[in-house]
Amino acid sequence: MTDTMSPFAGGIVGTPRLRKEDPPLLTGESKFIDDLQLPGALWISLVRSPHAHARIDAIDASAALAVDGVVAVYTGADLEGDWAGPLPCAWPVTDDMKNPAHLPLAVGKANFAGDAVAVVVATSRYAAADGVEGVVVDYEPLEAVVDVRDAASDRLVIHEDCGTNVAYDWELTPDPDGVAAAFQDAVHHVTETYVHQRLIPAPMETRGVAVVPAPHNGDMTLYSSTQIPHVLKVMASLTLGVPEQKLRVVAPSVGGGFGCKLNVYAEELVCMTLANRHGVPVRWTETRTEASTATIQGRAQRQTIELAADADGKLTGVRATLLADMGAYLQLVGPGVPLLGAFLYHGLYDVPVYSFTCRSVFTNLTPTDAYRGAGRPEATYAIERAMDSLAVAVGVGQDEIRSRNFIPTEKFPYDSPAGLIFDSGNYQPTLDRAKELVDWDGRRAEQAERRATGSTMHLGLGISSYVEMCGLAPSRTLAALNYGAGGWESATVRILPTCKVQVVTGATPHGQGHETSWSMIVADRLGVDPDDVEVLHSDTAISPLGMDTYGSRSLSVGGTALWMATDKVVEKARAIAAHMLEASAEDLEFAGGTFTVKGSPDKEVPLAGVAFGAFTAHDLPDGMEPNLEAQVTWDPGNFVFPFGTHIAVVEVDEETGAVELVDYAAVDDCGNQINPMIVEGQLHGGIVQGVAQALWEEAIYDADGQLRSANLADYLVPSAAECIDMKLDHTVTPSPTNPMGVKGIGEAGTIASTPAVMNAVVDALRPMGITDVRMPASPMTVRRAIEAAGGAS
């Protein structure tokens, strides 16, 4: 595959380049929330319910107030009057969605273990923690609802005012009769049920907040370890009733988010209101234990998928139903997470009819929300696991069943049965290349050899071909989905008098490397050194317009705004250059940072000359404004649809149940690549995060709703020692949705890898009669499956 369709000619884009973010990160120069020096700041610590469900009968803070350094204690009731509204949910997916009031500090009842019920304010972090031990809360424990099916039964209703545990029902079935007919006529009818365990996002930096008030004029700066300073500013202003023009939100260096910092949290609002009350800075840094319960969790779905196919295994219909666990409250975009997968349960397969229904319910567990992939990993898991079942039913290989069903390349742009338009795709080459990388045929032979010789070390091969929708999002599409905001992004390009460049972006990086990629795009087009491009972001005072970073949107939406702003600046520079060269603007060429007159190569002016001329303004064309600066806000016309094929090879130890990943290939297509090194980095991390769901990670709750994996010894985030060398390759199918031809890659690895690994595990065990293993495929889980199948030695 070649990238002959790349619009870049400057020799910078498309070449691996070390990240300019890394030296300050590696040397400790980058400042995270907890690094901020704020003289006179008060620290807070939250009193959290140890019960998953309990009435709060009384709170006695007298012992806490006696602790040296404790300044004040506030209960939920004390602060109830401070809120102009509850914590926001911006995605009421249906008009009748149940949305129980979610106050920053619970009043009357705690609805999950970790729900904050009071706050201690103290002169130090240690005093605040000591103070929490002195707050005596009189709880009346209630029975907890922890299972989604139990919740859906309404046997016990958590939020009495809602009258039900069902938050909403949502359906997408464009052709109900067609779906019914497809399943009636199906030669093969596959039905599978899968459970996505709860996952705990574990960024290296936990959350943190610091609020600095300026008492004289009511200004307030909210520092937060957030992915969304711009969205947070709007939401915090509404929730607290603070005039938005008085509020500045800054996300300093942010040590990862994976979606869990795409939210508006109680601690942000509590710090704001206490900074107002006390007139001094107020701060909070989350502990790792708190991060396990007080920050959103991900996945938590139970899915049933049905495939209808003809005798050849050609899909004729797909029907998916979902039971999604919202947790105790609806968070910022939590209700919408299932919808982000709702359109993709037929994967990258050409299917005539499609049906998706989702019921989302409340439980007495930590609220769920977007976690890397948000909806698409779940959808991809369901279809890719079920395709393996179909292959078995039809009697063909897992590769062949996919090849027979891939959307043919000539059908793009593809009108999907769910109503989307897939922008571009060419799927078969990714499967072919991935098979090459793992020596598919050789591994199959090795697998057969081991089986024939009675080895207890079984090989398994698993394929996951995927397409995902990202680049959130066309604002009108979001409106159709009842989302409460738009999906545009903003960028400003400013060429300074000395021809250095400032870029302002509304996309807010938290580890992705925007500074490097953005400077490469601008440098490639302007003919300047990438190190001469400064990228400013994450501060609403510097970058007032933005919709921030999530949903693999930064490059395809924010990057496109940047591309367009660069265009505007170049056009203005061209007009000035034409004036300086006494030529017509149409006769100028711009390459390598110099304007030349076509046919008169000796007549030229470098961009630096134009920039200084624009600054002095001594001789500009009549009516032209001085300086070179342009701002663009871009609203995309469609999502982008990256795709690819991943193959996992695992070895399963029959005696112990241990699963070891022994080989992994990923062939991805995200269109034109800006910095291939960053693309690889996103894939490496994303793949490991998805493998972690398959093999290691699980938020383990007991029947009382107590989290039994609330630290990193019990919640098994993999380390470098668990990673293997991954074989990466790519194809290039540019997106027609944006001028750079780019697609997102931030979530693809996570979306693809989980089903690849689980398909491999099941492939290894299928001769024993095993057709499913629940995630994570822990040694005991696998061993028990082997024992239950009677295939054990």
Added chain:
Amino acid sequence: MIPAAVDYVRADSVEAAIAALVEHGDEAKLLAGGQSLLPLMRLRLATPTVLVDVGRATDLAGISVEGDTVSIGALTTHSTLEHSAELAVACPLLAHVASVVGDPAVRHRGTLGGSVAHADPASDLPAAVLALGGTLVVAGPGGTREVAATDFFTGFLESVLGVDEVLTEVRVPVSTGGWAYQKFNRRAQDWAIVGVVVAEGGAGVSLVNMASTPMRATAVEAAVAGGASATDAAAGAADGTEPPTDNQADGAYREHLARVLTARALTAAGR
């Protein structure tokens, strides 16, 4: 994750440490590498009011081999054991076990004496000392005593160490016979779900995380002594165990693992 207030005393010698322990009694805890104690304090599961830091007590470090005995100062770090040329010759089993404790950061701070004194049944090194038939040297206000490793561990995180005593030295016999350590876990950094240590071709066999203390697999040792094959000897690996149930494994699965891993360890040790 915020520890409670604690006083700090630095003891630069064993005598100073004992004096501090005598003064503060069971309010005090000895701090060596801190790899077990400090996490417990941060979670407020341990709340000593005085920390007696022996980290600079230089009389507690070092490895020496004399005759048939390897003597290791209690403050010797896992990393030192892992990389010791002397130990690689005199007791390669112990060097290997030290190399699979936690992660490199833990191994650079954690100490042999600290690990043994903490008496965690899930830890690697106490079981290794047990399988090797080691001896622990304990100093207190009344002088020094020697305790066989088989008599040292008395319960979950409990040993015969008095509140005013300091574990000063670990002695193991020179051991170059067939050995193996089968550590079964899901991540390299984790405690063993089950571990099996085999020393001297099966003369010494011990189990990690199969009871409230590290324990000898006496039925396996007896079977080996009686000439049983690795598989036959391993059949008794779970005899007399009381394995815990946690997120990773229940008791029945641990018993199964103990048998599988014991067979593998005995085989690897040349049985």
